[in-house]
Amino acid sequence: MTATKSWLRERSELGICALLVVLGVLVLTDALRIPTDFAQRGPVGPKAVPILVGSLLLLVAALLARDVLRGGRGEAEAGEDVDLSAPADWRTVLLLCGAFLANAALIGVVGFPISGAILFWGAAYALGSRAYVRDPLIAAGLSILTFVIFNNLLGVPLPGGPLMEVF
Amino acid sequence: MEQLLDGFATALTPTHLLLAAIGVLLGTAIGVLPGIGPAMAVALLLPVTYGMEPTGAFIMFAGIYYGGMFGGSTTSILLNTPGESAAVVAAFEGNPMARKGRGAQALAAAAIGHFTGGIIGTLLIVLLAPFVAKHAVDIGAPDLFAIMVLAFIAVTSVLGSSRIRGVASLLIGLTLGLVGLDEMTGQQRLTFGSLHLADGIDIVVVAVALFAVGEALWVAAHLRRKPFEPIPVGRPWLSRADLKRTWKPWLRGPAIGFPFGAIPAGGAEIPTFLSYVTEKRLSKHKDEFGKGAIEGVAGPESTASASAAGTLVTMLTLGLPTTATAAVMLAAFQQYGIQPGPLLFQRESGLVWALIASLFIGLTLLLVLNLPLAPLWAKLLRIPRPYLYAGILFFASVGAYAVNADIFDLLLMFVIGLLGFGMRRYGLPVLPAIIGVILGPAAEQQMRRSLQLSDGSLTGLVNSPMAVIVYIVVLVIVFFPLIRKFLPKPTPPAAPTPEREKVDA
Numbered sequence: 001m002t003a004t005k006s007w008l009r010e011r012s013e014l015g016i017c018a019l020l021v022v023l024g025v026l027v028l029t030d031a032l033r034i035p036t037d038f039a040q041r042g043p044v045g046p047k048a049v050p051i052l053v054g055s056l057l058l059l060v061a062a063l064l065a066r067d068v069l070r071g072g073r074g075e076a077e078a079g080e081d082v083d084l085s086a087p088a089d090w091r092t093v094l095l096l097c098g099a100f101l102a103n104a105a106l107i108g109v110v111g112f113p114i115s116g117a118i119l120f121w122g123a124a125y126a127l128g129s130r131a132y133v134r135d136p137l138i139a140a141g142l143s144i145l146t147f148v149i150f151n152n153l154l155g156v157p158l159p160g161g162p163l164m165e166v167f
Numbered sequence: 168m169e170q171l172l173d174g175f176a177t178a179l180t181p182t183h184l185l186l187a188a189i190g191v192l193l194g195t196a197i198g199v200l201p202g203i204g205p206a207m208a209v210a211l212l213l214p215v216t217y218g219m220e221p222t223g224a225f226i227m228f229a230g231i232y233y234g235g236m237f238g239g240s241t242t243s244i245l246l247n248t249p250g251e252s253a254a255v256v257a258a259f260e261g262n263p264m265a266r267k268g269r270g271a272q273a274l275a276a277a278a279i280g281h282f283t284g285g286i287i288g289t290l291l292i293v294l295l296a297p298f299v300a301k302h303a304v305d306i307g308a309p310d311l312f313a314i315m316v317l318a319f320i321a322v323t324s325v326l327g328s329s330r331i332r333g334v335a336s337l338l339i340g341l342t343l344g345l346v347g348l349d350e351m352t353g354q355q356r357l358t359f360g361s362l363h364l365a366d367g368i369d370i371v372v373v374a375v376a377l378f379a380v381g382e383a384l385w386v387a388a389h390l391r392r393k394p395f396e397p398i399p400v401g402r403p404w405l406s407r408a409d410l411k412r413t414w415k416p417w418l419r420g421p422a423i424g425f426p427f428g429a430i431p432a433g434g435a436e437i438p439t440f441l442s443y444v445t446e447k448r449l450s451k452h453k454d455e456f457g458k459g460a461i462e463g464v465a466g467p468e469s470t471a472s473a474s475a476a477g478t479l480v481t482m483l484t485l486g487l488p489t490t491a492t493a494a495v496m497l498a499a500f501q502q503y504g505i506q507p508g509p510l511l512f513q514r515e516s517g518l519v520w521a522l523i524a525s526l527f528i529g530l531t532l533l534l535v536l537n538l539p540l541a542p543l544w545a546k547l548l549r550i551p552r553p554y555l556y557a558g559i560l561f562f563a564s565v566g567a568y569a570v571n572a573d574i575f576d577l578l579l580m581f582v583i584g585l586l587g588f589g590m591r592r593y594g595l596p597v598l599p600a601i602i603g604v605i606l607g608p609a610a611e612q613q614m615r616r617s618l619q620l621s622d623g624s625l626t627g628l629v630n631s632p633m634a635v636i637v638y639i640v641v642l643v644i645v646f647f648p649l650i651r652k653f654l655p656k657p658t659p660p661a662a663p664t665p666e667r668e669k670v671d672a
Contacts, residue, residue, distance in 0.1 A: 013593050020335060023342055030357050043623025044615045046349035050356060053341050060335050067331055074332055074594025079382075081202050081552055083391040092387045093588075096560065097581070100380075103564055104577040112568075119564060123557035127387060138554065146565060155218030156569045 013074055017065040024057030095126030111161015116143035171293060174520030178528055183226050186219075187525050190230025191532045197231075198238020199544045200555060201246065202386055204254075205235030206491035207378040211559070213371055213499055214566040221503045222518050226525040228496060233285055233529050235492070236435075236475055237537060240277045240468055241544050245270060245397045254471075256439040260456065260463030265398040267459050274541050275403035276465040278534055280417050284469030285530040287421040288428075288476025292483075292523055296512070300484040303509035308620065309628050311485075312613035313637035315606050318487055320641050321431040322599045329594060336595040339586070340603020343368055350612060363575040368583075370498035372567050373604050376580040377597050378491070379563040381587020383556045388588075390552060397548035403541050413465040416446050420469025421476075428477025431489040435471040442470035476526070483507050483519060486609070494601045 008014075031050035076084055099122030106115035121139035129135055150156040177183065193215075197208040209231055216224035239254040244261030257277060264273040323333030346357045347367025358364040405413065420442055427438035446466040447456050456463055478493045486508035488494035500507050505515055512519055537544070567580040590597060614628070621627020629635055643650070 016335065016589065016593050016595070019589070020338070023339065027342055027345065027357065030359075034354050034356065044618045046352050046354040046356060049611045049614075050345055053338060053345065056334075057338050057342065060331060060338055063331050064335055067329075072329070074329065074592075076594060077385065077591040079202055079386060081386050081391050081555075082389045084389055086389055086392075088388040088592075089390065090388070092390065093384055096384060096387050097585075099557075100560055100564070100577075100581055100584075104574055104581070107568065107577070108574055112565075116561060116564070120557045120561045123383075123560050124553040127390065127553035127556055129551065129553035129557075142558070142561065146561075150214070150565065150569065154215060156214055157572065158565070158569065159572075 011068050013068045014065060016074075017061045017068070020057050020061035020064065024054045024061060027054035027057060092126050092128075096123055099123045099126055107159060109161070111163055112158040113140075113144050113147045113163050114161060116146065170516060170520045171524060173517065174522075174524035175527075177222060177517065177521035178226055178524040183223060183521070183525065184528065186223050186227040187230045187529050188532050188536070190227035191234040191529055191536060192230075194231035194234025195238040195241075195533070195537060195540075195544060196234075196547060198235035199241050199547045200238075200550065201242055201548060201552075202382060202555065203559070204239055204491075205232060206374075206495055207382065207559075208235040208238070209492055209495045209499070210371070210374045210378050211562045211566060213375075213495070213502070214562075214569040216499070217502075217569055221505060222521050224499070224503070225518065225522045226529075228499060229522055229525045230529040230532065232475060232492060232496070233281065233472065233526070233533055236471055237278065237281050237533060238544070240281075240471070241274060241541070242548065244273045244277065244464070245400060245545055245548060255436070256443045256467040257464060257471075259443060259467075260460050263457070263459035264461065264464065265400065269459060269461075270398050270400035271403045271541070272405055272409055272461060273459075273464050274400060275405045275538065276409070276413050276461050277468040278403060278537050278541075279405070279413070280420065280465045280468030281472040282530055282534040283417040284420045284424060284472035285476060285533075286527065287418075288425050288473035289523065289526045289530065291421070291425050291473075292476055292480050292526070296480050296484055296519075296523075299480060300509050300512040303484050304513075306509070306633060307631060308613045308616040309631055309634045310637070312610060312617055312628065313634040313641075314485065314487060315610040315613065317637050317641050317644075318431040318489070318602060318606060319599075319610075320644050322602050324644050324647070332593070332595045333599050336590060336597065337599035337603045339590075339595075340600035341607040342603075343373055343583070343600070344604045344607030350608065351615060363573065363579075367608075368579060368604070369570050369576065370501065370605055371570050372576050372580050373583055374495050374498055374601060375563045375566050376583035377587040377590075377600060378495075379559050380580055380584025381591060381597070383559045383563070384584060384588040385591040386556060388592075390556075397545055400542060400545045403538050409461055412450075412452070412461055415449075416442075416462045416466035417469045419445065419449075420466050420471075421473035424470035424473030425477040428474030428479075428489065429481045430477075431481075431487065435474040435490070438470050438474050439467040442466040472530075479526075483511055483522075484509060486511075488602065488605060491598050491601055494598075494605050497605055 027050050031047050031054060034047050078084060099119050102122060103115045103119035106118065117139040120142055121136050124135050147158055151158050193212060194208055197203055197211065198205055209228065212231055216227060240257040243254040243257040244265050261273040261277065264270060319337055323337050324330055346364055348365055349356055355365060423442045424438045443463055443466065446462040447453065450456065450460060450462045452460055478489050481487050481489050482493045482497060486506060488497045497507060564577060567576045570576055587597065617627045621630065629638065
C-alpha cells in the first residue's frame, strides 16, 4: 500500500496529465454538441478548432504521461523568495485561499473597504505576520486608501458598502 | 517625422508628462519588489487606467514597462536572485560588483544602459514601425495565420527546458480562449449555459490570475523563512575609467537586443545572454568576468531595453505579442477596443505617435529619477514578505473585480490562479498559456477566413510566398532537435519520427 503511495507521490505530475485529459474530454464533448446545420459561414464551422484543441490535449496528456513514467520531471519554478528545499507549506496556501475567497464572498455584502482589509490582513496572517496592532491598521489604511483612489480619483467604481454610506 | 512631432506635442502636455512620471515611478517601484517582474507589474497596474482615456493610459504604460524592466535588474544586482528571465544576466556581474562595494557603479551602468538601449531601440521603432505597418497592410489572412502558428511554435519550443510541457501550457491557454461565443456564428462554446462565460474570459483576469495569484500562492507554499539581505547602496555614479569600459557595450547592446525582441523568441532572455557572452569575448578585462566586470552589466542591460523596444514594433504593427509583458499590454489595448495590427498606424495614428514620443520621455525620466532614487529603491527590497504577497493578492482582486464589477470574475481568477500554481509546481511555463489565450481566437478567425476564401481547400493556407516561408521556419524549429542530431557528427538516421519529448525531458 505504502509502496503504491510513494510511487504515486514520486509521479504526482500525472495529476497534470489527468487534468489535461479532463480538459480534453470537456472540450470535445462540448464541441460535438454544437449544432452545425444552420448559421455556418464558410467551410469551417465553430466545431473544427475545439475538436483540434481537444484531441491535442488528449495527445499531449499521453505524451506527458509517457515522459513522466520514463523519469522526466517538470522543473519547479525558482524565485527570489522561493525556497525549494523546504516541503510545500499547505497550511499557508489554504489560509491564503480562505482570505481570497472571504473577499469574494463579502465584497458584495460589506463593501470593498471592509472585505479588502479582511483579505489583506488574512493573507498577511497566513504568511506569518503576527503584529496584531500594526497588521489590521495597515490593512484598513490600504483598503480605504485604495477605495478612495480608485472610486473617487480614477473613476473605477468599487462597492463602498454600508461603511461608505455613513460619510 | 511630422507625426512624431505631433506625438511629442501630445505627450508633453502637463497631464501626460505627469502620467509618464507616475508610470515610471510605479513601474520601477513595483518592478523592484522581489517576485514581481514587468509582466506582473503591468497586469497589476491595469485597473489604475480603466477610468482614463486611451492616450493617457498608454503613456503611463510605456513608463511602467521600462520602469518595470529597470526595477527587475535592480533586484538582480542587489539580491542576486532574479525574479524574471530578462534580469538573470544582470546578476552574473552586477551582484559580485555590489558585494565588492561597487553596487552604485553597477546600478549606474544598468540605468544608463537601459537609457541608451531604450533610446536607440525607440529610434529604430520610429524608423521601422511605419515601414513594417505599411507593408503589413497587404499581408492576408493566410500570412497572419502562419505568423501566429510561428508564434505558438516558437513560444513553446524556444523557452523552457521541456517542449511537451510548453505545448501543454499552450493548449490550456487555447482552451481558455475558446470559452464564449464563436465570433463568426455566435454559437456558444464551453459556456455551459452560463451568462458570465458567454462574453468569454477576460484576458485581464487570466493574466492577473496566472501571473499574480499563481505566483503568490506558489511563493507562499515555499516561502523562504529568512529572506536574502539586500546589499545597501549609495547614489549611483561612474568614474572615467568605468565610462571608458561601458560606452561600447551600451552601444553594442541594441544591435543584439532589438532584432531578438521583434521576433517571437521569448523576449530578452536569449539576447541578454548573447550580449553577455559577446562582451566577455571582446573585453580587455576577461579575468574580471564572474567577479564583477562592469561590461557584463552594461551590455546586457542595454540589450534588454532595446529588446523591449523591438517587442513593441511587432506588437504595434502585427498585433503579435512576443513577451509576457507585451501580451498584457495587448490585453490593455483590447480593453479599449483598439486592435493593434497593420491598421493601427492609420486608424489610431495620434495615439501611436504619442505612445512612441512618450517612450523617449519615459526613458529620460527613468534616468533622471532613478539615479538619485536608487538608495530608496534598495530599501524597498526589505519589505516584509507577508505584506508583499498579501498586497499582490489584494491588488489582483481589485483588478479582477474592477473589470466588470462582477464577483464571478474573482472566483474565475481564483480557479485560474490555482492552475497557475500547479503550472509552476510542475514546470509548465506560463507564457505559452497567455499567448494561447490572446492569439488563439485571432488565429482561429484568420484560419477560417483563409479557408473561406479558398472554399475549404487546405491550399488556401499556403497560397502566398510569405506563408510558405513562415511555415518552413516553423518546420525548422519543430524538427530542430532532429536536425541537430545530424549537425555535429553525421549519425545514421535512428528514428523516422522525431522523439522530441525524449530529447527535452
